[in-house]
Amino acid sequence: MQRRTFLLDATAIASCMVTQVEAGNLSTADKHFVVKAGDARFGVHPPYRGVNANDVKISGKDTNGQLAVFEYIGKEMIGPALHVHHDQDEIFSIIDGEYLFQVGNEKFTVKAGDTVFAPRGIPHTWIQLSAQGIQVYMVQPAGQLEDFFLALNELKEAPTEESIKRMHESYGMSVLGPPLSLR
Incomplete structure (x- = not known):
């Protein structure tokens, strides 16, 4: 990306964020908060498929519906069905472990330190490849x-x-297909 294009894009994004803040659209939280390691925002730890942790860290209630952040801790090599979010972009930051992702028709492997962007309306799924994983x-x-x-x-x-x-x-x-398989 050329520096000029990057600066124009960054300026447009910053301008949009300022507009949202001025309009009061970004946050409904009236003070900061910290969610400690191993904790969930409201103390509820919904398991994912009965075994892996899937905790809310920042709720949509905290951001006036603008953003929700989750922490997934996997101890089983599983993942979700091929699905699509009709109105949300999804961003994955891999903290530990290795995963096979599919976004659209492309499959690729990611590991700790990598980030995946799955735009709204694009089918995606993943499967944990390592014995343990955190995203x-x-x-x-x-x-x-x-x-x-x-x-x-x-x-x-x-x-x-x-x-x-x-x-x-x-x-x-919408669910569009089965989860990825290691077989």
Whole structure:
């Protein structure tokens, strides 16, 4: 990218952020907060597929719906079904471990220190390749992902394929295919 183009883009982004702040659209939190390692924003630790941690670190309630941040701690080599967020971009920052990602039709491996951007409307999925893994991921705007995970946590039994598809739809996402497999 040329320096001039980068500076123009950075200026446009900064201008947009200032407008959002002036309009009062970025945050509803009235003071700072810290979510300690191992903690979740509101003390709820919804497991992912019954085994891995999937904690809210910054809630959409904190940002007037503009952003939600989650921490995923994986002890099993699993990942989500191929899915799409209709109204949110998703950003993954790999803290520990190695993952195989698919965004659109492209598959690639990422490891600690790497960041993946999955634009709204583009199908994506991933699978953990290492025995342990940690990623911090964000959705922007926050949408209903936090509520989706809380609803999953309240299920009394494993959802059927059809019920999980309906659940995704009711929270602004669509399941398009199975999870990636290591086989």
